[in-house]
Amino acid sequence: MSEEEELVARAVDGDKTALAEVVHQLQDPLYRLALRMVWRPADAEDATQEILIRVITRLATWRAEAKLLTWAYRVGVNYLLNLRRQTPQEAHGVSLDDFREGLADGLATADYTGPEARLLAEEVRLSCSQALLQCLERGERVAFVLGEVFELPSPDAAWILDTTPAAYRKRLERARQRIRAFMESTCGLVNPEAFCRCARRVDKAVAVGRINPKRPAFATHPVNGRTVAEAAEQMYKLHGAAGVLRAHPDYAAPQARTDAILALLRSGRFPMLE
Numbered sequence: 629m630s631e632e633e634e635l636v637a638r639a640v641d642g643d644k645t646a647l648a649e650v651v652h653q654l655q656d657p658l659y660r661l662a663l664r665m666v667w668r669p670a671d672a673e674d675a676t677q678e679i680l681i682r683v684i685t686r687l688a689t690w691r692a693e694a695k696l697l698t699w700a701y702r703v704g705v706n707y708l709l710n711l712r713r714q715t716p717q718e719a720h721g722v723s724l725d726d727f728r729e730g731l732a733d734g735l736a737t738a739d740y741t742g743p744e745a746r747l748l749a750e751e752v753r754l755s756c757s758q759a760l761l762q763c764l765e766r767g768e769r770v771a772f773v774l775g776e777v778f779e780l781p782s783p784d785a786a787w788i789l790d791t792t793p794a795a796y797r798k799r800l801e802r803a804r805q806r807i808r809a810f811m812e813s814t815c816g817l818v819n820p821e822a823f824c825r826c827a828r829r830v831d832k833a834v835a836v837g838r839i840n841p842k843r844p845a846f847a848t849h850p851v852n853g854r855t856v857a858e859a860a861e862q863m864y865k866l867h868g869a870a871g872v873l874r875a876h877p878d879y880a881a882p883q884a885r886t887d888a889i890l891a892l893l894r895s896g897r898f899p900m901l902e
Contacts, residue, residue, distance in 0.1 A: 632692070647893060647894075651890060655881040655889075657700075658676050658683075658704050659676045662675040662679065662704065662708060665773065666708070667715045667762050668715075669846075677888070677892075679704040698780075701788045702788045705789060709766050709767070717759065727810075734829075734835070735828050736829075736830075742830075745827065747848075748839065749827040750847040752826040752838075753860075755846055757872060759838075767799060768806070769803070774789075776804065785800075804870075812869070815869075815872060818868060818869055846876070849880075850879070851877040852879075852880035854878040856877045860875060863875030
């Protein structure tokens with residue numbers, strides 16, 4: 629029996645320490661998945677809580693046919709693809725063309741030089757790449773996130789999506805092509821001749837409420853691993869559309885929400901853990 633199988637067996641048998649360790653191992657990766665799919669941190673926190681509860685209450689069904697995290701991704705993807713709540717882009721049917729037009733509207737002629745200029749330009753970049761993903765339909769979005777952002781092997785991603793590797797690769801390639809075309813025509817980080825620059829979007833993003841200069845959602849988000857600066861450095865080395873969208877820090881699930889999840893799991897409401 630592997631260490632992972634032993635840990636799960638102990639958690640299923642009611643070992644609270646093992647249960648906490650399972651949650652600890654899964655919470656941040658599942659939060660990052662949810663954040664890429666639903667855009668806003670508060671919505672990602674809610675989704676992560678629901679996913680973790682589903683994972684834990686089904687833990688006894690895990691048969692090590694895949695790694696625990698891969699299996700948890702499968703549970704999470706199923707939940708996120710069927711989530712009734714829509715992101716603003718989904719609710720308004722915002723296409724990539726619509727998004728490009730929105731970025732062109734109000735673009736300043738010079739870089740923002742006000743307070744916290746670098747921080748707010750990073751916030752624009754991170755928020756923009758989050759919003760961009762929401763312009764893909766959910767099936768393409770999750771394929772792109774698994775393959776290009778998380779860099780999972782095709783067999784693993786196909787298993788998570790319960791499809792064949794060939795079908796998955798076809799879906800991923802469609803998403804790649806759409807993202808690549810958008811970024812090449814729009815994003816100055818990918819193509820120096822493209823029109824959009826993060827530092828020239830700050831004023832407009834603040835004016836329309838896309839970013840909050842007093843409380844940046846992404847640039848100051850707690851991390852567990854790679855920081856904003858380290859992710860940005862990697863982006864400049866990688867270049868390309870995938871590099872820009874991959875270059876987010878290793879966001880951490882809020883500790884308060886994690887504690888709440890553990891409290892729920894220990895509350896006696898879940899038969900497996902009584």
